Amino acid sequence: EAGVVQSPRYKIIEKKQPVAFWCNPISGHNTLYWYRQNLGQGPELLIRYENEEAVDDSQLPKDRFSAERLKGVDSTLKIQPAELGDSAVYLCASSLGQGVGEQYFGPGTRLTVT
Amino acid sequence: AQSVTQLDSQVPVFEEAPVELRCNYSSSVSVYLFWYVQYPNQGLQLLLKYLSGSTLVKGINGFEAEFNKSQTSFHLRKPSVHISDTAEYFCAVRKNSGGSNYKLTFGKGTLLTVNP
Numbered sequence: 001e002a003g004v005v006q007s008p009r010y011k012i013i014e015k016k017q018p019v020a021f022w023c024n025p026i027s028g029h030n031t032l033y034w035y036r037q038n039l040g041q042g043p044e045l046l047i048r049y050e051n052e053e054a055v056d057d058s059q060l061p062k063d064r065f066s067a068e069r070l071k072g073v074d075s076t077l078k079i080q081p082a083e084l085g086d087s088a089v090y091l092c093a094s095s096l097g098q099g100v101g102e103q104y105f106g107p108g109t110r111l112t113v114t
Numbered sequence: 115a116q117s118v119t120q121l122d123s124q125v126p127v128f129e130e131a132p133v134e135l136r137c138n139y140s141s142s143v144s145v146y147l148f149w150y151v152q153y154p155n156q157g158l159q160l161l162l163k164y165l166s167g168s169t170l171v172k173g174i175n176g177f178e179a180e181f182n183k184s185q186t187s188f189h190l191r192k193p194s195v196h197i198s199d200t201a202e203y204f205c206a207v208r209k210n211s212g213g214s215n216y217k218l219t220f221g222k223g224t225l226l227t228v229n230p
Contacts, residue, residue, distance in 0.1 A: 004157070031216070042118075042204050042220025043158070056217075091157060095216075103218065105150075105157035 002026070004106030006092050012112045018080035021109045025073070025094030032069060033103060034077050035091040043091055049075065082113045116141040116207045118221035126227045129197055135190040135224045137205035147188040148206040148218070149179055158204065164188065165210070175199070200228045 005024040013019050025032050030051050035043035046065070048056040051072035060067065064083070069075040079086055089108040095101040121136040139145065146165050150158040162173025169181040179190045188205060205221045 009155075040123075041222050042206070043218075044220070045217060048216065093157075102160060102163075105159070107155065107157045 004092055004094055004104055006090075006106040006109055008109055009107060010110050010112075012114065013082055015084055015113050016081040018078065019082050019111060020076055020078045021090050021092075021111075023075045023077070023092030023106060025075070025092070026104055029094035029096055029104070030072065031095045031097065031101070032075050033093040033095075034067060034075070035093065037089040037091055037108070039088070046077070079111075082111075084113050087111055087113045116145060116209065116219045118205050118207055118219055120203075120205055120221035120224050122224050123222065124225045124227065126229060127195055128229050130194045132193050133191065133195050133199075133226065135203050135205075135226065137188045137190065137221060139186050139188065139205070139207045141186075141207060141209070144210045145207045146210050147179075147181060148208070149173065149177070149188070149190050150204045150206060150220075151175075152202040152204065152223075154201070161190070161203070195226070195228045197228050197230060199226060201226060 007022050032049040034046040036046055037043040047060045047067050049069045052069050067077045089110050091108045092106045093103040095103045117140045119138045127133050148163045149161040151161050152158050161177050162171050164171045164181045172178045177192050181188050202223045202225050204223045206218045208218050
């Protein structure tokens with residue numbers, strides 16, 4: 001069974017440019033999470049989806065970040081415009097059930113903003 | 115709210131030596147406890163978890179952890195480490211009931227480096 005797939009794995013952009021990350025969860029997992037992991041820190045939740053509904057986006061900086069999960073499967077996280085402080089690893093995770101199942105993590109996208 | 119403190123940011127050890135990675139948590143409600151491992155350029159993988167029952171939990175790759183409610187600790191141990199155990203280890207907590215009980219709160223991580 002394939003795990004959580006993320007692309008790209010690495011991205012380098014200049015500040016003020018837009019960037020998007022893509023996530024394909026484990027087949028059948030209805031709950032999807034986006035986390036941000038700053039250097040030397042643990043992951044922090046940005047947004048959680050149950051199917052296509054964002055049920056917790058309280059930690060998402062909505063002025064520049066947006067996310068979507070059309071059809072309740074793949075998800076895209078976008079930053080526009082990117083700032084230097086957005087440099088981090090963006091992790092996607094998925095789980096079965098209504099958010100209390102074990103979370104399986106993808107390899108992440110390492111974003112560097114110059 | 116919950117919080118997690120990993121007391122050591124880096125732990126260097128020699129191969130075949132025992133290791134303990136320390137984790138303390140703070141919470142006003144009952145929690146579930148987790149240890150994740152992150153190998154270089156990879157995502158997090160669950161090592162073990164404490165949900166209920168026996169306070170000694172065994173996980174993958176020969177790791178175990180003990181839940182100590184009175185000391186609010188969940189230390190990770192391995193009796194003999196291998197070079198391949200070199201990785202970042204994260205302790206995490208989650209409420210076991212109530213609103214937002216899906217939300218994992220992570221510590222800052224402990225980098226375990228196993229030297230030959």
